[in-house]
Amino acid sequence: MQTENKKGFQVKDLIVTALLSLCALVIYIICAFLSFSPYTMLVVSPLWSLLAAITYFLVAAKTKKPWALFIFCAVTGIYGFYPPMIICCIIAGIISALIAWKTGCTNGKTLTFSYIIYMVLAAFSGTYIPFLFFSNQTLEQYAGMFGESYLGILQTLVSPVTAIIMLVVVAICAFVGALIAKKLLKKHFKKAGMV
Amino acid sequence: MKKQFPIISFEHASFQYEGQSQESLKDVKLIIKSGEFLVITGQSGCGKTTLTRCINNLIPRFFEGRLSGEVIVLGRSIKESDAGEAGKEIASIFQDPRSQFFTTNSSSEVAFACENYGIPHKEIVKRVNSAFQSLNMENLKDRDIFALSSGERQKVAFLAATTLNPQIYVLDEPSANLDIHTILQVREILSALKAAGHTIIVSEHRLFYLYGLADRFLIMEDGQICEELTGEEMAELSAVQMHNRRLRPLNLDLIQIERKESICRSEVFLQIRNLSFSHKAMPELLHNISLEAYKGETIALIGENGCGKTTLGKILSGLIRCRQGAFYIDGKNVKQQKLSDYVYFVMQEADHQLYTDSVTEELRLGNKRIPSIDEKVSQILKMLHLENFKDCHPYALSGGQKQRLTIGAAMLSEKPIIVLDEPTSGLDWDNMCAVANAVNYMREAGKLVFIITHDLEFISLTASRALLLKEGIIKDDLQMTEQNNFKIVKNFMVEEGGE
């Protein structure tokens, strides 16, 4: 409907972006109820990437501004209240904005691609960094406390192999989520004339 | 009063929103003088909101589209200005007090505009304090926005508008979500602003509170001003003349109840005994309410904003859990949570109850097991004048159409009891009549209908009985067959139970 990149900064777009990132955040909070144990917690990030895709795609479709994608990623990162996650989300935001700036905000394929990057980075920093990189020390400590069998249990959970597998799972879920988002966008938001 | 000179002028102004096929304003010529109180009215979609958006300069920068002709506000063409620039001299107040707030604290909200225009801190504090004082609303100072009722929020919106002391006030349906008592308080505020010499422009369906206040009325149709009346001329119109112009009455005294078919009082259908309710850690909202109701009745639940009408409706529909009280339907005891099998609740916000991607699907949702559903759907579409929109997306409909659609879904439901929460808020005369007809149809079909409403005309057209709620109890239970009882209801709404 609108031509792309028609105008620079408008508060309207900022508010749309803010409200949609709020929605993504609420979806995250709902998913995060599953993190009552480390085992179910592994599901949180894949589930989030599956369900929240529509918010990311709506930002692009409604505002048609690359910088809006940056704000979206950065703000969801800030609300992670975790410094590594904030940094990774800002990086993801820069990548998303650059891709959208190069290829346009209505290009479904590149949007899917940047969404996958964003989700993998967010999952990596939000869920796996604390358990992967910073837990060795803890593991050693616990091994001394409880013995080697315990170490085995924890290591299967937080080993690099698990982390990589999980990141692949997140990427796949993000891809499926993007497909669903595009379908919803067409079925509802374009039909209702909202975007 | 100041000398009257033209402050706003429309010279052959036309406007077409981007992505729409028709012009929303067509060749409008209008001059508004300084200090004038102007009311713009007409049906939904007549262009009155577009007109107000021209005045506060949201058009053409914020709402984009094609503007031709010229609109001059305070000596500047709106083509060269924007809403932020104009905001120093033009204050805007909108319909929904929920989505026009930027902060969560009433004082911060009142200060918001001053902060944006760079007024020094000390001056802001002074202006905020004097705003609360001058309109006598110090009880609203420094309050949590979410703890305020919708009426109080709208008052805060007025305070926020006054801090910059603008020349012009533009109001777009400010009364849509308010009870009559609060609307009359809004009238007081408007009257004070008028006396102080401000120019006021109101776009509105509900006209009664502007009686004796407005200098001039414009009636719009299809993007054009089709009639212009002075306040006195408008006051002389009879109820029929108003309805011929498809307008809501200016004078509440003119509203009379319609005769409804006599109700056969066979057996008590719904019985509530000793219902009490309080929200978590809050004082009791409903106290020991008992009630008997019959099929074929339309019962109006009346009371001010926040008195517990909606809560009562939701308890009755099994949507909110309530531990105290017994419920009987057709003589049988029903558990409170199971009430949702018998009662259908239509919410005030249509947007919360549309889930599918077309109007037809929306009506079929949850009703697929009903025999010959397709015929019933098309029958209801016809009755609600929605057949031309049957493949549209529900969110592409106008506010009035959405409201009718949600009521259509209620009509299809096989549940014997229907509760409607403020089904006519923000609706024009035609849409209100359509909703009233739908409610009367359900009643005549033998359903028990509850309406929660602030709309006196809607009550006059549909209600057969009225329950007046105040301080958690049913203060009065009146049959709506006599004009006298209707007068009691009216007085209750105006004075909110005689404070």
Place this chain on the structure above:
Amino acid sequence: MNKLRKHGVYYDSRIKLLLILLTSALAFALGGGLTGLLLFGVVCLFALLSGLWKTSIKVAIVYIVLLMLAQVLPIHLSSVITFFLLRILTIAFALNILFQTTEISELIAALQASHIPQAIVIPVAIILRFLPSLKQDVLYIKQGMKTRGVGLSFWRIVSHPAQTYEGFLVPILMRLLMTATELSASAETRGISYPCEKTHYILVDFRLRDSILLIGMLALFAVIIWTSFQPISF
């Protein structure tokens, strides 16, 4: 002036924010055991300073009970507790301090005073402002679906997950988009994008007391980091 500041010491909200960030960064970066306990102790100290007596006592009791459970439970469960629950509890407690004692407007004013760009402050403010509204929308949609006979139940989520997701999310997003338009129209007419230096109704200044508190907090965190590198553990 406001109900939140009645008890305890009032200190700058940016300190609370820093407390959250440091706590969440350190909770997982450092070991558990004594270090975790110390971290919890620091958060507790700040909670008491803010006058959150009741919350502090409640959370401390939960923490101690969990710690004791971890000693007696089989290793699978106790690992969940020490590795995960205790840390989450500490971070949640730090978040709680901010949200229980700080008016959102005050936090925003503090962020603006720190020269964080408007493009970040406005979204952060809007998210805090609309979180409760969104909660209400979710509740209403849930009620609306129930009355339609397509209510939310465990069985329905399992049997029609896609429909439930769609039925829930589409109305919420539609409403959000409408709200965005209305809110930004209202903000525009009140000069949000007017090009001038913004002023503030609530003044935040970083006073001497705040500086002392900040230094104290950083010192405490330094001690915690130091202990975590000591070979002793209990």
